[in-house]
Amino acid sequence: MPKPEEVKYTKTHEWVHPGAEAVVGISDHAQHEMGDIVFVELPKVGQKLEKEKPCAVVESVKSAFDIYAPVSGEVTAVNDAVTGDPAVLNQSPLGNGWLFKLKTSNPAEAETLMDWTAYQDFVKQATH
Amino acid sequence: MYIPHTKKDKEEMLKTIGAPSFEDLVKQVPSKFLWPKFNLPAESLDEAQSAARMAGLAARNCRPLSFLGAGAYERYTPAAVKAITSRTEFLTAYTPYQPEASQGTLQAIYEFQSTVSALYAMDCANASMYDGASSFAEAVRAAVRVTGRKKIVYAAGVNPQYMDTLKTYFAHSPEYSYVKVPMKDGAMDKAALPALLEGAACLAVQTPNFLGLIEDMAGVSDLAKKAGALLVAAADPVSLGILAAPGEYGADFAVGEGQSLGLPLSYGGPYLGLFSCKKEHVRQMPGRICGLTKDKDGRRGFVLTLQAREQHIRRDKAASNICSNEALCALAATVYSALYGPEGLKELAESNAGAAAFAAERLSAIKGCSLKFKGPFFNEFVLTVPGSAAALREKALARGVDVGLPLAPLYPELGETLLVCATETKTEADILKLEAAIKEAL
Numbered sequence: 001m002p003k004p005e006e007v008k009y010t011k012t013h014e015w016v017h018p019g020a021e022a023v024v025g026i027s028d029h030a031q032h033e034m035g036d037i038v039f040v041e042l043p044k045v046g047q048k049l050e051k052e053k054p055c056a057v058v059e060s061v062k063s064a065f066d067i068y069a070p071v072s073g074e075v076t077a078v079n080d081a082v083t084g085d086p087a088v089l090n091q092s093p094l095g096n097g098w099l100f101k102l103k104t105s106n107p108a109e110a111e112t113l114m115d116w117t118a119y120q121d122f123v124k125q126a127t128h
Numbered sequence: 129m130y131i132p133h134t135k136k137d138k139e140e141m142l143k144t145i146g147a148p149s150f151e152d153l154v155k156q157v158p159s160k161f162l163w164p165k166f167n168l169p170a171e172s173l174d175e176a177q178s179a180a181r182m183a184g185l186a187a188r189n190c191r192p193l194s195f196l197g198a199g200a201y202e203r204y205t206p207a208a209v210k211a212i213t214s215r216t217e218f219l220t221a222y223t224p225y226q227p228e229a230s231q232g233t234l235q236a237i238y239e240f241q242s243t244v245s246a247l248y249a250m251d252c253a254n255a256s257m258y259d260g261a262s263s264f265a266e267a268v269r270a271a272v273r274v275t276g277r278k279k280i281v282y283a284a285g286v287n288p289q290y291m292d293t294l295k296t297y298f299a300h301s302p303e304y305s306y307v308k309v310p311m312k313d314g315a316m317d318k319a320a321l322p323a324l325l326e327g328a329a330c331l332a333v334q335t336p337n338f339l340g341l342i343e344d345m346a347g348v349s350d351l352a353k354k355a356g357a358l359l360v361a362a363a364d365p366v367s368l369g370i371l372a373a374p375g376e377y378g379a380d381f382a383v384g385e386g387q388s389l390g391l392p393l394s395y396g397g398p399y400l401g402l403f404s405c406k407k408e409h410v411r412q413m414p415g416r417i418c419g420l421t422k423d424k425d426g427r428r429g430f431v432l433t434l435q436a437r438e439q440h441i442r443r444d445k446a447a448s449n450i451c452s453n454e455a456l457c458a459l460a461a462t463v464y465s466a467l468y469g470p471e472g473l474k475e476l477a478e479s480n481a482g483a484a485a486f487a488a489e490r491l492s493a494i495k496g497c498s499l500k501f502k503g504p505f506f507n508e509f510v511l512t513v514p515g516s517a518a519a520l521r522e523k524a525l526a527r528g529v530d531v532g533l534p535l536a537p538l539y540p541e542l543g544e545t546l547l548v549c550a551t552e553t554k555t556e557a558d559i560l561k562l563e564a565a566i567k568e569a570l
Contacts, residue, residue: 059437063442064436064441
């Protein structure tokens with residue numbers, strides 16, 4: 001499980017652990033704001049994702065939220081554990097609650113995302 | 129009408145959304161529907177005069193002995209239906225805005241959903257939609273969302289009004305394509321399916337179809353599945369008393385016009401959309417669903433569930449723009465279905481089929497008339513007539529019998545034909561009157 005400082009964040013509250021096979025999830029702040037998560041719809045393995053385009057849906061008792069791809073690439077694995085038990089996403093958003101992995105097509109894309117400090121500032125600003 | 133916004137309010141609102149004027153905002157509404165002119169009397173009338181005038185207008189309605197069907201079916205509605213639906217606790221067109229406070233209404237909706245699921249042999253049903261056409265269009269839209277494909281394959285026997293409604297939904301989406309499965313003897317040409325289904329979101333079929341014929345659904349869902357397409361099936365709920373339910377032949381979405389369950393014809397509405405699907409597609413289901421749960425003390429309670437994808441929460445990303453339902457019509461259909469029960473519904477379907485079979489036998493024996501198609505039909509059939517079908521209908525109508533719907537405007541390829549329907553409301557004597565009326569008018 002990566003530490004919060006080891007991943008990059010989007011303005012739409014996804015995180016990505018960069019690498020040849022990048023891991024994607026939603027931030028702890030996002031799961032907290034959503035409330036109890038009851039359903040997760042993930043992309044299909046082999047599906048090509050485009051940065052900032054919707055690729056998954058997370059549904060909580062409050063609403064359904066689109067998840068946007070933080071970087072472009074091809075999906076190599078999806079986390080069946082969260083579709084089977086969506087509460088995992090509330091309990092461990094950076095660990096067992098990861099959503100999917102993808103082979104990045106343009107690793108430089110991750111460079112433009114926020115680091116942990118910048119994301120914390122972003123959340124603070126957004127909530128004030 | 130009371131409109132609370134001042135001129136200044138309106139200007140601010142238009143400025144915010146960037147529309148130059150209100151007229152510009154509604155410009156996509158065809159002009160004939162905007163600010164229609166009413167043919168009102170020049171001099172104002174008092175209440176008694178108004179009542180007399182309305183009675184005079186109503187007297188111009190003719191109530192012929194009618195053999196019209198084509199998607200709406202005349203029924204005898206047991207008095208208990210009206211007695212129950214007229215109770216003030218139920219008498220609203222809407223689900224309340226604080227739904228859980230109205231447990232009785234929610235329980236009625238829950239029973240309605242259970243009835244629809246049982247009739248169509250599907251896993252789940254929603255709280256209803258506006259009519260059969262909106263249910264059909266929403267089912268095709270759901271199939272498009274599930275598959276991510278935009279090619280819609282439909283049988284030529286799908287109610288043409290259902291297709292019009294669907295095309296209205298997608299009017300501003302030129303990337304959608306519609307492929308018609310050709311007709312063979314009035315039914316879907318199954319041999320054409322494998323080639324047409326390639327890359328399709330769904331195959332949309334109606335059975336009995338618009339021409340009254342029962343489609344052969346054997347193997348159809350397998351063909352769709354093979355092509356990665358879903359199966360959307362529309363069916364008259366009463367026909368399911370004797371015919372296979374969509375769930376039995378593998379439909380992913382099953383819809384129907386609920387008017388057939390004892391609602392009055394009422395010149396076209398309000399009607400009732402029946403909508404059901406397999407459990408795996410439940411999150412693509414439009415509208416609302418009523419669920420059964422327990423409260424903190426373990427007592428049974430009804431709640432609206434799966435609302436997270438509805439318009440009041442998801443706005444423009446909602447599964448559908450429909451977030452209401454036809455509560456009172458749904459209640460009437462539920463009471464009607466409960467009064468009949470499974471055995472009664474079977475008998476009802478049998479008397480429909482029996483009346484139509486007798487009518488077909490009598491009418492096809494008239495000189496110059498014949499059945500257009502050989503296939504099995506439910507409660508309506510296509511009759512070829514000598515000369516103009518429209519003129520024949522007008523002539524018979526003057527004698528108080530509506531002999532059926534001339535099909536030429538909808539299906540020019542069928543020639544001079546009438547779609548003739550006989551439900552359980554038609555006695556032997558009625559059908560003999562129909563026969564006489566056609567003979568006289570020819």
